Amino acid sequence: MSIAMATQIAPTRPAPGHAVIAITSLLIAVGMLRLLPLRAVLALAGSVQQVAPRHASLDVAREVIRARDWAAAHYPGRATCLDLSLTAFLIAAWRGRHVSWCIGCRFNPSESHAWIEVDGEPVAEPGMFDDPFHVTIRL
Helix, strand or coil: CCCCCCCCCCCCCCCHHHHHHHHHHHHHHHHHHHHCCHHHHHHHHHHHHHHCCEECCHHHHHHHHHHHHHHHHCCCCCCCHHHHHHHHHHHHHHCCEECEEEEEEECCCCEEEEEEEECCEECCCCCCCCCCCEEEEEC
16 A cells, blocks of 8 residues: 655546556556566567557646556555656557657756657656756657
8 A cells, every 4th residue: 555645646536447547557567667678668669659650639648647647656666757657658558649758868967767748748747848858769
């Protein structure tokens, strides 16, 4: 059982079908990233991308993020940005939409990060515009 921090607002539960997709996507993402080499994860994600030919709108991408955040709040382990961004990518694909899955870095301070984008803009990433990350991999 996870306990939300006092400063966090509990994410609202998505529609029942979307909740199942969100939980399943999180478990698949965590499993893939823990069990497979990154090159295999990228290859699988690239093949999933072919299933979702329609680009997501910003509103759909925000719904995906809300569903992902709800699933992550109920996940008993620690989910990193790589896990969460892949989860959002998979949720969008299950819904027949495509978002870009990005992995990048920035310097001074040296950091890496993963996120999703719609039309080249990060979705639900506060602070990304002040000191942007350089995209290393984009699917």
